[in-house]
Ligand code: SF4
């Protein structure tokens with residue numbers, strides 16, 4: 251596998267009346283071809299802002315203030331809006347939680363599917379119509395030919411979601427960014443859509459960034475998992491290590507807050523406290539106010555990202571204790 255996306259020291263801030271507030275704090279990660287990286291964390295942790303930064307779709311008061319985002323070795327930061335538009339719907343595609351925000355309500359499904367194919371793939375209208383029908387078949391939409399003449403509001407939520415996925419996959423992107431695309435759907439359709447993304451991923455070799463707060467979905471689809479907290483990456487590892495050997499107290503908290511379907515008597519654990527706001531400056535480890543393992547050093551000194559194994563990193567001082575041979579206090 252070769253590196254598809256390299257994000258290095260990305261910093262994204264929001265201009266507000268209170269100044270420039272950091273939403274993403276110098277994070278680094280990569281995605282390989284054919285790989286699925288899940289980004290997890292509570293809402294407000296920076297996972298959606300990370301996706302929007304990659305896509306060049308930040309809200310108007312958002313701004314990338316540092317770092318680089320390299321797709322196939324080309325830096326996306328500093329590209330003009332036109333250049334980004336050319337990339338989106340071609341090498342880069344995104345699917346959102348709410349398909350109505352991505353679909354244009356006044357244009358037919360057929361028009362919206364054909365458009366990227368005629369623009370980016372230089373297809374004739376006839377070729378694009380044929381390709382659109384094939385795409386709708388691929389995403390499991392029945393009577394695909396008739397659907398081309400319909401408008402988004404004439405379809406059910408699950409069908410609209412499939413149309414949006416068909417649109418996102420139309421140009422066979424190198425990288426698909428999916429931000430909670432299945433959260434609003436019922437579980438059967440959710441499972442079908444996850445299967446479909448996976449199938450197309452191995453067909454066309456695309457890398458996938460999948461943003462979710464659902465650890466069940468993570469277990470199903472991730473190759474690697476990146477856990478974010480308050481704008482930072484606190485742990486990253488292959489999916490087995492995240493579930494079998496989580497190191498960061500925040501990751502452990504997230505896993506414990508997943509209800510066990512086999513044990514209804516079990517009380518749902520939630521991580522106490524709430525995430526700091528963007529403008530809360532917190533000394534030391536940004537999780538220390540909520541961490542049951544916090545010690546003096548955690549309050550004053552920011553932990554580096556420690557290597558647990560070559561595919562597993564945790565930004566927590568407990569790792570230093572483990573690595574220096576002292577008893578592991580958190581197992
Ligand atoms: Fe908890 Fe300290 Fe680790 Fe932060 S560095 S997660 S406060 S133990």
Ligand code: MG
Nearest residue numbers: 293294297298
């Ligand atoms: Mg979000």
